[in-house]
Amino acid sequence: MSRERYEMVVGLEVHVQLKTRTKAFCGCSADFGAPPNVNTCPVCLALPGALPVLNGHAVELATRAALGLGCKIDPVSIFARKNYFYPDLPKGYQISQFDQPLATGGSVVIGKDGQGNDIRVRITRLHMEEDAGKSIHDRYPGVTAIDLNRSGVPLIEIVSEPDIRTASDAGAYLRTLKQILQYLDVSDVSMEEGSLRVDANISVRPPGQNKLGTKTEVKNMNSFSGVEKALESEFARQCALIDAGGKVEQQTLLWDGARETVRPSRSKEGSHDYRYFPEPDLLPLTLDHKWIHETRAHLPELPDARKKRLVEEHGISTTEVEQLTAAPALADYFEAVARASRDGKAAYNWVMGEVMVAVRSSDKDFDNFKVRPADLAQLLNLVRDGTISHTAAKRVFARMVETGHQAAQVAADEGLLQVGDESAIATWVDEVLAEHPEEAKRYLSGEKKLQGVLVGFVMKKSKGRADPKRVNQLLSGRGG
Amino acid sequence: MSVENFVELSATAIAASVRAGEISPADVIRASFARAKDIGAGADELNIILYADEKASIEEAEEMQARVNSAADLGILAGVPVAIKDNIASLGLPTTCASRILKGYVSPFEATVVSKLRANGAMIVAKTNMDEFAMGSSTENSAYGPTRNPLDVRCVAGGSSGGSAAAVAAGITPIALGSETGGSVRQPAAFCGVVGLKPTYGRVSRYGLVAFASSLDQVGVVGRSVDDAALGLEAIAGFDKMDSTSSDAKVPIYRLAALGKPAPVAENPDTEAMRIGRSPVPLPPPPSPTTLAGVVIGKPIEYFPDTLDQSTRELCERALDRFRSMGATIRDVSLPRSPLAIPVYYILAPAEASSNLARFDGVRYGLRVDPGKGLKAMYEATRSEGFGPEVTRRILLGTYVLSAGYYDAYYRKAQAVRTLISEDFRSVFASGVHAIFTPTTPTPAFPIGAISDPYEMYLNDIFTVTANLAGVPAISVPIGRVRHLPVGGQIITAHFDEYTMFRVAYALEAGLGREAHQ
Numbered sequence: 001m002s003r004e005r006y007e008m009v010v011g012l013e014v015h016v017q018l019k020t021r022t023k024a025f026c027g028c029s030a031d032f033g034a035p036p037n038v039n040t041c042p043v044c045l046a047l048p049g050a051l052p053v054l055n056g057h058a059v060e061l062a063t064r065a066a067l068g069l070g071c072k073i074d075p076v077s078i079f080a081r082k083n084y085f086y087p088d089l090p091k092g093y094q095i096s097q098f099d100q101p102l103a104t105g106g107s108v109v110i111g112k113d114g115q116g117n118d119i120r121v122r123i124t125r126l127h128m129e130e131d132a133g134k135s136i137h138d139r140y141p142g143v144t145a146i147d148l149n150r151s152g153v154p155l156i157e158i159v160s161e162p163d164i165r166t167a168s169d170a171g172a173y174l175r176t177l178k179q180i181l182q183y184l185d186v187s188d189v190s191m192e193e194g195s196l197r198v199d200a201n202i203s204v205r206p207p208g209q210n211k212l213g214t215k216t217e218v219k220n221m222n223s224f225s226g227v228e229k230a231l232e233s234e235f236a237r238q239c240a241l242i243d244a245g246g247k248v249e250q251q252t253l254l255w256d257g258a259r260e261t262v263r264p265s266r267s268k269e270g271s272h273d274y275r276y277f278p279e280p281d282l283l284p285l286t287l288d289h290k291w292i293h294e295t296r297a298h299l300p301e302l303p304d305a306r307k308k309r310l311v312e313e314h315g316i317s318t319t320e321v322e323q324l325t326a327a328p329a330l331a332d333y334f335e336a337v338a339r340a341s342r343d344g345k346a347a348y349n350w351v352m353g354e355v356m357v358a359v360r361s362s363d364k365d366f367d368n369f370k371v372r373p374a375d376l377a378q379l380l381n382l383v384r385d386g387t388i389s390h391t392a393a394k395r396v397f398a399r400m401v402e403t404g405h406q407a408a409q410v411a412a413d414e415g416l417l418q419v420g421d422e423s424a425i426a427t428w429v430d431e432v433l434a435e436h437p438e439e440a441k442r443y444l445s446g447e448k449k450l451q452g453v454l455v456g457f458v459m460k461k462s463k464g465r466a467d468p469k470r471v472n473q474l475l476s477g478r479g480g
Numbered sequence: 481m482s483v484e485n486f487v488e489l490s491a492t493a494i495a496a497s498v499r500a501g502e503i504s505p506a507d508v509i510r511a512s513f514a515r516a517k518d519i520g521a522g523a524d525e526l527n528i529i530l531y532a533d534e535k536a537s538i539e540e541a542e543e544m545q546a547r548v549n550s551a552a553d554l555g556i557l558a559g560v561p562v563a564i565k566d567n568i569a570s571l572g573l574p575t576t577c578a579s580r581i582l583k584g585y586v587s588p589f590e591a592t593v594v595s596k597l598r599a600n601g602a603m604i605v606a607k608t609n610m611d612e613f614a615m616g617s618s619t620e621n622s623a624y625g626p627t628r629n630p631l632d633v634r635c636v637a638g639g640s641s642g643g644s645a646a647a648v649a650a651g652i653t654p655i656a657l658g659s660e661t662g663g664s665v666r667q668p669a670a671f672c673g674v675v676g677l678k679p680t681y682g683r684v685s686r687y688g689l690v691a692f693a694s695s696l697d698q699v700g701v702v703g704r705s706v707d708d709a710a711l712g713l714e715a716i717a718g719f720d721k722m723d724s725t726s727s728d729a730k731v732p733i734y735r736l737a738a739l740g741k742p743a744p745v746a747e748n749p750d751t752e753a754m755r756i757g758r759s760p761v762p763l764p765p766p767p768s769p770t771t772l773a774g775v776v777i778g779k780p781i782e783y784f785p786d787t788l789d790q791s792t793r794e795l796c797e798r799a800l801d802r803f804r805s806m807g808a809t810i811r812d813v814s815l816p817r818s819p820l821a822i823p824v825y826y827i828l829a830p831a832e833a834s835s836n837l838a839r840f841d842g843v844r845y846g847l848r849v850d851p852g853k854g855l856k857a858m859y860e861a862t863r864s865e866g867f868g869p870e871v872t873r874r875i876l877l878g879t880y881v882l883s884a885g886y887y888d889a890y891y892r893k894a895q896a897v898r899t900l901i902s903e904d905f906r907s908v909f910a911s912g913v914h915a916i917f918t919p920t921t922p923t924p925a926f927p928i929g930a931i932s933d934p935y936e937m938y939l940n941d942i943f944t945v946t947a948n949l950a951g952v953p954a955i956s957v958p959i960g961r962v963r964h965l966p967v968g969g970q971i972i973t974a975h976f977d978e979y980t981m982f983r984v985a986y987a988l989e990a991g992l993g994r995e996a997h998q
Contacts, residue, residue, distance in 0.1 A: 042589050046839040048582065049569040049591060049688040051723050081835050083882070085859060092838020146843070275882035277891060280694035280832055282724050 006204040006242070008235045009212060010170055011124075011162035012227075014177060015155050016187045017131065017195035018061040024130045024154035025052030025095065032193055036147040044152035046090035051281050054079075058128065058154035059285065060295065061186040062102055065156055066126045067296045068184040069177075071106035075287050077127075079279040084272060088133035088146050096157075098276040101127035102285070108160075108180065109304070110172040121173050122161040128285075129155050156186075162201065162212065167231040174198060174224045179303050183328045191223055198227050203248065204238045213238075214248040218262060220255045230255040234262050306331060314344025323352060329366040330356075336373030341380040350376060354394065358401045370404035371397070379407035392416040392464035416465060425458070425470050429478070432457045444478065451475055486511035487651030491560045491708040494654065495601065498559030501548060505541035505559035505603065512561040512605055512652055513537070519630065519650045521606075526628045528637075528646045530566050531573045531607040537561075540603055555601030557715055562597055563606040563647040563656040567614055568699065569688035570594050570604055577690050578622040579612045581840045581847045581866025591688020592723070593657060593699050593716040600715040605653060608643025612868045613837065614659055614692045616640050617667055617940040618931070621870045626928055631673060632964060635925040638668030638940075641702065645672040648702045655712040656702040661692050662825050663920075663944025665700030666956035670920035670968025673958045673997060675709045675985070676702045680976045681951035682727035684713075685720030691836040693829035694725075696948045706957060706985045710734035713978065729976050737982035740770045770987040773807035776913050777984065782818045783918035783943050791962040792919050799959045799969045800917060802991035803984075813913060815904040820897050821946045822938055827881050827894035828949075833871075834878030840866060873934065902950040909974040915984045918943050920956040920968035943970060953978045957985050958996040966997070 023030050026043035042050040066073055080098035106123035113119050133148035158177070164170050178189045178196065188195045198221055203213035218234050221227045233255075238248050253262040301309070307321045310331070316324070325331045333355070338347035355376070359369055379400070383393045388411050399410045411417050432454060433440040443450040451472065458471045483489070483503050497503045513534045521528040547554060564570055567577045569587035571594075576582040594604060611621035619627040619642025627642040629635040630650040637646040641658025645668035648656050658665040660678040669676025678700040689699055699716065703709030714735065719728040732743065779800065784793065800810050842848035842862030849861035867875070881890035908916065921940060931937045947954040952975055956968035969988065973981040989996060 045844060047587065047589070047845070048575065048577070048585070048690040048839070049587065050589075051687050051691075053722060053724050083835050083838060085838065085841060087841070087843045087855065090839060090844060092841060093835050273884045275835070275879065275884075275887075277831060277835070277882055277887070280725075281691075 005206060006235075006239045007207045007209075008165055008167070008231065009162045009203045009205060009215075010164035010167075010231060011201045012160045012164065012170060012173065013199040013201070014158045014160075014174070015197040015199075016065070016158065016181060016189060018058050018065075018154040018156060019185070019187050020055055020057045020061065020154055022055055022057075023152040024055050024058050024128070025152055028152065030153045032195075034149055036145070037149060039149040040151070044090065045148060046092075052095060052279075054282060054285070055154060059287075062126070062128045062154075062156045063287065063292065063295050064184050064299060065158075065181060065186045066103035066106070067292075068180055068186075068299055068302060069106040069108060069123055069126065069158070071103035071123060071126050073103050073287060073292050074100060075289060075292070076100065077102045077285045077287075079128075079282045079285065080276045081279050082129075083275045086132070086135075087144065088135045088148070088151070090133065090148060090151055094130060094132060095279055095282070096129035096276075097127035100284075101125045102156075103127075108173060108176050110169060110176050119169065119172075121163045121169075124159045124161050126156055126158050129157060131155050162203075167228040167235070170200065170231055171224050171228045174227060176303075178224075179326070183300055183302055183306070185300060185328075200227060200231060200234075202231055202234050202238070204235060204242065214250050216248065216250065217252045218255055219252060219265065220257075222257060226255060226257050229257075229260060230262065233260060237262065300328075310335065310338075314338045314347070316344050316348050320348055320352075324348065333366050333369075333373055337376050337380070340374050340377030341384075343380055343384065346380050346384070347377075350380065350397075354397050358397075362401070370402070371400045372404075375400060375406050382407055382411060386467060386469075387411070388416055389459070389464050389466075389468060391459060395464065416463070422470070422474075425462075425466050425474055428458050428461050428466060429454075429471065429474050432461060433478075443475075483507045483511040487515055489654065490705055491557060491654040491703070491711050494560050495554075495556060495558045495711075498548065498601075499554055503559075505544040505548070506538055508559050509534075509537050509541040509561060509603060509605065515650070516606070516652045519652070521647070521650060521652055523625065526630060526633065526646060526650065527609055527622075527625050528627050528630075528643045528650060528652070529563070529606040530576070530578065530609050530624055530643070532605060533573060536572060537603060537605050544601070544603070555599060555715075556711060557597060557655075558601035560602045560655060561605040561653045562602045562712075563608050563644055563653045564594060564604055565610050565614075565641050565644050565656070565658045566607040567610060567659055567690040567692075568594060568657055569690070570607065573604070573607045575607070575690065577613045578610045578624055579840075579866065579868070579871070580623045581862070582845075583623075583847060585846050587688070589688065591699075592685035592720045594688065596716045596718075597657075602655075602715065606647065608641070608647050608656060608658075610643055610658075611640035611664075612871050613690070613833070614640040614661055614664055614697075615833070615870050615874055617663070617937050618926075618928075619643060619668070620928065621868055623868055628928070629672060629925050631966065632925065634927050635965065636671065636928050638671035638921075638925060640664040640668075641676075641700070642668045642671075644702050645669045645674055645676060648672070648674045648704050651704075654704050654708050657712070657716070658700045658702055659689055659692075660698050660700045660948060661696045661829055662948050663941040665702060666920050666944050666954060666968065666970060667940060669702055670956045670958075670966065670970075671925035673961070673966030674702055674704055675706050675955065675957055675989075676700060676968075677709050677713065677955035677978075677981070678947060678953060679713060679717065679978055680727070680953045681948075682725055683717050683729075683953070683976065683978065685716075685718075685723040685726045687720055687722035691832075693832040694836060695832060696825075696829060698948075706955075706982060706989045707735060707738065709955065709985075710737065710982050717978075727976070732979050734978060734982050737979050738986045740772070740983060740987065742774075743977065743979035743983070770990045771807050772803055772984065772987050775803075775808040775915070775980075775984065777803050777808050777810050778813035778908055778913035778916040779810055780813050780815045780818070780908075780916055780918060782815055787922075788919065789923045789962070792921075792923065792967050795960040795962070795967045796917070796919050796969060798995070799988060799992065802988060803917070806987055806991055808984075808987075810917075811913060813908045813911075813916065815901075815908065815916075815946065817897065817901045817904050818946050821901055821949055822942055824894045824897045824901065825941070825945045825949060826877070826938060827890050828898065830874040830878030831882050831891050832878065834875045834882065837867075837871070837875055842866075870934070898949050901946055905946075905950045905952055905972070905974070914973065914980050916972040917984075918970045918972070920944060920970040924962050924965035924967055947972050951975060953981050955981050955985050957988050959988070959992060960995060961998060
């Protein structure tokens with residue numbers, strides 16, 4: 001297999017839409033999903049005489065992203081015009097940054113290698129730019145429709161060094177990057193909604209060779225697994241091509257997810273001369289050192305730090321913490337429950353069990369989930385102090401999901417408060433023994449293993465209210 | 481006061497009379513339109529005005545009358561008719577940049593300068609002819625034909641703001657707005673015998689000015705007198721949140737410069753007191769004789785070359801004599817990099833223009849020519865038919881200088897020289913010079929069709945373009961005539977020192993008196 005004779009070399013360019021209320025250079029809403037061309041104005045339509053004005057919140061989010069990825073912020077960065085003609089680019093140029101980007105350097109740790117060392121992907125640069133509109137080619141026969149709602153929406157482009165060596169590492173890089181950006185709360189980072197887009201530069205070379213091979217650029221992937229598949233496919237194509245004595249041609253390729261293959265892009269992107277020059281309508285972006293320092297100091301906790309802290313504070317395992325910190329909202333929820341209940345283990349079991357099932361099946365996110373962490377913690381406390389049984393707790397939880405009421409309230413309303421009263425339990429035990437004469441006879445004659453079955457009958461009869469410990473004690477006494 | 485002598489009325493006089501209820505805004509508007517008809521401002525004669533709507537303007541004036549009656553604050557330009565260059569976005573009248581590509585285009589929003597004029601009581605009566613997209617020095621590059629000079633219909637009015645300068649010279653409006661990128665207000669003002677100024681870059685908002693070269697563009701004012709030009713600038717100057725390159729520096733009351741005193745400092749409480757009285761009170765005329773005692777005026781040797789038109793030189797010397805007689809000191813200075821200004825300008829301005837004009841692509845507005853052979857063919861046909869030869873030339877030039885492999889040799893180097901040109905001005909002003917005096921143009925107005933070589937045409941801007949590259953303010957004031965053709969003298973001051981610029985201009989105007997037009 002020729003592929004083993006080559007090494008894959010990949011660098012990724014990731015475009016991330018910033019979570020601002022308005023666009024990068026005008027006051028139009030940056031919301032996704034409005035009717036076509038509703039969120040537009042003279043500026044983002046590029047009417048004659050309109051001028052851009054930079055959105056300060058976009059600068060803040062971009063800076064936060066750069067700091068969170070360990071980049072160095074340049075206190076002076078320059079916006080530049082990237083000139084090309086396309087109908088969904090109203091000005092005929094995109095406002096971007098070129099030779100003086102917002103930030104450079106930085107890196108992301110994506111896992112450990114065989115020797116336990118960090119696998120690190122370096123970040124070349126992070127710059128701000130605006131999005132283009134959307135061309136819709138397949139809606140109306142014979143014409144292309146243009147929707148400029150997206151025109152001028154703020155983006156950051158994160159360019160990695162060619163440090164990635166396998167398709168799965170590319171996936172790991174993207175997942176890590178997405179997680180970090182989620183924690184920084186700078187973007188929705190959804191590939192489906194287009195708020196995260198990935199272009200891959202890939203080349204091959206014999207292992208040990210320093211010189212890079214000729215690269216191709218692969219675009220049009222719409223999921224992380226699509227990126228991995230596209231890289232595998234393009235890697236195989238390049239290896240086969242070289243083995244057959246051919247040469248890789250520098251070009252832009254489009255990933256066809258349905259056919260799982262790449263095809264050449266019709267536009268000759270490689271041959272573009274974008275004629276970059278400094279954007280004269282905007283002043284250089286000058287950031288105050290103190291402001292940068294304060295932004296850094298107020299960065300949200302990043303995934304690695306949070307994992308470490310959750311393990312230390314709540315006694316959960318390193319495997320468990322990975323699941324809990326996958327998304328910041330989940331980690332927030334867990335942490336609130338664990339703190340309020342002071343029982344990390346129980347909080348973990350509930351959150352990863354009942355809560356995840358309920359959240360997923362209700363098609364809601366944590367923000368809209370009716371059971372608040374404090375209420376779940378209360379439920380856990382009721383179980384721990386024996387006020388309700390574990391079985392009853394599940395029923396209480398189900399009602400809480402529906403109603404949003406507090407645990408104690410639901411338990412009382414449903415009559416599920418645990419009964420520890422000796423005489424009530426004795427009555428249930430008597431009744432069960434009477435209703436199941438066969439089992440009763442065998443148990444009382446010494447068949448101890450039937451005790452569990454009988455406890456179950458009692459629990460059922462009591463609708464979960466009987467304290468199982470007391471039931472066991474009582475049964476043991478009878479079987480005495 | 482009546483509107484019978486409308487052509488002689490200053491903006492200040494009109495505003496004062498409208499406020500006082502002596503004349504009605506509608507009468508002023510009717511007089512303006514009557515003058516335009518009498519002089520032949522239309523397409524088949526002087527071709528000064530591209531678009532006007534008399535009925536709408538009179539209706540607007542009648543609405544203003546209601547405000548006069550209710551004694552509302554009418555603003556410093558109450559009832560003053562103003563003509564606007566066709567590259568400044570206005571509601572109601574088209575905004576076409578005198579180009580085929582924008583034929584019939586009406587802007588859905590208004591330029592900040594236009595809104596400010598209206599807020600100050602002015603009435604927009606006309607959109608004036610210009611070189612297409614402000615590219616030219618004679619208004620011969622208009623897709624709608626050249627403007628003729630009202631003082632000699634065989635000659636050009638200058639450009640690119642030829643229509644605005646001619647409108648004021650012809651007595652249609654006392655004030656007009658133009659735009660400057662390399663001298664496009666000062667040069668036509670000089671050719672038409674009126675006052676024209678370019679403020680400091682950033683002094684006036686560019687929002688709604690259709691961009692030619694963004695780092696050089698600035699809205700300018702044409703006035704029949706220095707006083708009217710000062711009033712006009714005062715109305716439009718100031719910070720605009722819609723233009724990131726506009727400055728938040730305080731706007732002095734420029735007309736106080738007529739009193740012949742040094743510029744007020746912002747902290748001076750007297751300035752604030754004057755500010756309260758800004759709107760209603762017409763200022764007294766400048767004291768006569770005006771004094772320039774203590775003022776140092778620089779005469780840059782590079783702007784008085786041996787090749788300078790002899791009559792122009794003599795008129796400049798006369799002006800310098802007047803400065804001396806008013807107590808100013810004239811000092812020879814040097815702006816050594818000025819000879820590089822034309823090449824630098826013709827790299828930077830086309831570079832920016834090639835990008836600024838990319839939006840005229842036939843997709844969203846304006847002309848679309850679609851041969852039905854796909855997108856690229858539509859772009860090519862639209863832009864080939866939509867743009868005239870000079871605009872096409874500059875787009876090609878600009879695209880070339882920004883191309884990979886040429887950027888460093890042209891654009892980057894030109895930017896470096898631009899910085900040096902700016903340094904020249906800084907060091908002269910830092911040496912104690914308050915203002916620089918030069919001829920505005922190398923020659924008076926030339927006959928229509930006389931200059932066909934583009935480079936020869938570009939040399940018309942040789943004395944004006946440096947102020948745009950350096951970003952400093954400059955004004956052209958009439959200093960006499962060669963035969964019947966006007967000659968302008970240029971006063972340049974330091975960044976944001978329009979006050980001193982006006983002070984010297986008021987003095988020159990007063991010092992020359994009727995000689996300014998002889």
